[in-house]
Amino acid sequence: MKKILTAKWFIVAATSLLLIAGVVLSLIPGSPLGFLKVPFAAIATPVQAFVKSAGDTLSDFWAALTDGMAIRQENEDLKDQIADLQYQLTQNEEAAIRYEELKEAFHIRDTFSNYDIYGASIISREADEWFSVITIAAGKTDGISVEDGESYPVVDVNMNLVGRVIEISDSNSKILPLVHEGFSVACKVNEVNGASMLVSGDASLKNSGLCIVTNIADKAVLEPGTEIVTSGDGGLFPEGIPVGTIVEVDSSNPLQVTATLQPYTDIKDLEDVFVMIPYVEEVAETDSTAGVTEEGS
Amino acid sequence: MSMSITIRKVILYTVYILLFASLQVSFPDAISFRGQIADLMFVFVVLTGYFFGFADGAIIGLLTGVVRDCFSSPAVVGLDGKVQVTVGIGALVLFLAGAFGSAFFTKKLHRSIPFAFLAVAAATLIYKVIGHAVSFFWIKVLGNGFYSIGIGEMILDSILPQLMLNIIATLPLLLLLRFLGPYKLGSVTDKKDDVIEAYGENSWFRI
Numbered sequence: 001m002k003k004i005l006t007a008k009w010f011i012v013a014a015t016s017l018l019l020i021a022g023v024v025l026s027l028i029p030g031s032p033l034g035f036l037k038v039p040f041a042a043i044a045t046p047v048q049a050f051v052k053s054a055g056d057t058l059s060d061f062w063a064a065l066t067d068g069m070a071i072r073q074e075n076e077d078l079k080d081q082i083a084d085l086q087y088q089l090t091q092n093e094e095a096a097i098r099y100e101e102l103k104e105a106f107h108i109r110d111t112f113s114n115y116d117i118y119g120a121s122i123i124s125r126e127a128d129e130w131f132s133v134i135t136i137a138a139g140k141t142d143g144i145s146v147e148d149g150e151s152y153p154v155v156d157v158n159m160n161l162v163g164r165v166i167e168i169s170d171s172n173s174k175i176l177p178l179v180h181e182g183f184s185v186a187c188k189v190n191e192v193n194g195a196s197m198l199v200s201g202d203a204s205l206k207n208s209g210l211c212i213v214t215n216i217a218d219k220a221v222l223e224p225g226t227e228i229v230t231s232g233d234g235g236l237f238p239e240g241i242p243v244g245t246i247v248e249v250d251s252s253n254p255l256q257v258t259a260t261l262q263p264y265t266d267i268k269d270l271e272d273v274f275v276m277i278p279y280v281e282e283v284a285e286t287d288s289t290a291g292v293t294e295e296g297s
Numbered sequence: 298m299s300m301s302i303t304i305r306k307v308i309l310y311t312v313y314i315l316l317f318a319s320l321q322v323s324f325p326d327a328i329s330f331r332g333q334i335a336d337l338m339f340v341f342v343v344l345t346g347y348f349f350g351f352a353d354g355a356i357i358g359l360l361t362g363v364v365r366d367c368f369s370s371p372a373v374v375g376l377d378g379k380v381q382v383t384v385g386i387g388a389l390v391l392f393l394a395g396a397f398g399s400a401f402f403t404k405k406l407h408r409s410i411p412f413a414f415l416a417v418a419a420a421t422l423i424y425k426v427i428g429h430a431v432s433f434f435w436i437k438v439l440g441n442g443f444y445s446i447g448i449g450e451m452i453l454d455s456i457l458p459q460l461m462l463n464i465i466a467t468l469p470l471l472l473l474l475r476f477l478g479p480y481k482l483g484s485v486t487d488k489k490d491d492v493i494e495a496y497g498e499n500s501w502f503r504i
Contacts, residue, residue: 016393019389040367048318048322052319124323125323127334174370206332
């Protein structure tokens, strides 16, 4: 018996079965197995942050050395630009005042005004084509929390869609990127009553940073360059978040037209992202307060 | 094994695990080609098994895999149809990679440096083929979805670039492991081969 227990084939088989059981258990909704990672993450995350910071510093130092002359010239150009921009700023301040007046007058609805925006830097990126979840430095301690089955949109600095939050721990969150094959979002052509469609990640397009477009409405006229935004259907993503542009349309099967989409955002170039969290609780609190007031009165 | 050797081993392995994992997930673009990323963690674990035997390969594989799961787990469609972050796939993959490395032609080739490249190439090939097979099975068969990668794309855009990157990454990692440690140069090879022979780990892929 002891011989079997210490045999390598037995150790490999037993450990593999145990790990497979763990993987399956982790797929059950509400599985507590995620907490097993916490002590390892507590050690590994600060080290990784240090390595990233050191790498960035080295990269910046090298860039400073090699780009010295270019930077000097750029500095001169920037000084000229600053002078121009200061003039424009004065002009724009007046325009902004006029915009606020007009916005109030015409009751223009700000599409994203019902969302809190949390900024966070990207901690770690994909490890290979299957280990592709991204980690950002914002979690429960920063005020972000997600109920089971909920999710939040994630956008870049230009409000272009990056992905969505799928897991939140105390200090960080996991993001499912737009190009991941498990990602899909209801979209439309960026025009009034634009034709609807579904944008999804695709296993074969992922490595090229592209998405696939399916379920395209019959009335849709797609061509390369057509701008696609979220439609707001499904409730998770608000309407109007820019997603990307069509690069290719495949009409070889008229019954199932598909297209390829180039997302606006390239995760490789991102350092910071923004999580959009709706004011659900605040609205609920306001409602309940209103109810009490009405009952009281 | 003396205390100083053990301490040196633990410290160096800890540094390697955290360093390679951090580099891979912090600067993937610096080590990528055609959408694939040089898998420093995977190469490190295979080489650890190849040079230092089953116990080192399996344990270091398991620990590196857990760190990999912490940083960048796979997300798959769960049993309720929703996309979920998994726990344990990284640990499973790298544990098996370490065990594979330890069983790859070890005694016959005396853990030679040239054949370390072959060990990494073989492990990478097996990982990618099984990875695609499992993805196909999970998406197409269990999830009734559409697995869109054809055989040609699989080879040209996934397997070959990954093979090339991992083989290139083998050189620096191999030099590091062989000449810096976890064991002092010359202190382990002979002793380890005795151990390997005693445990019967002296033939091609025999665990």
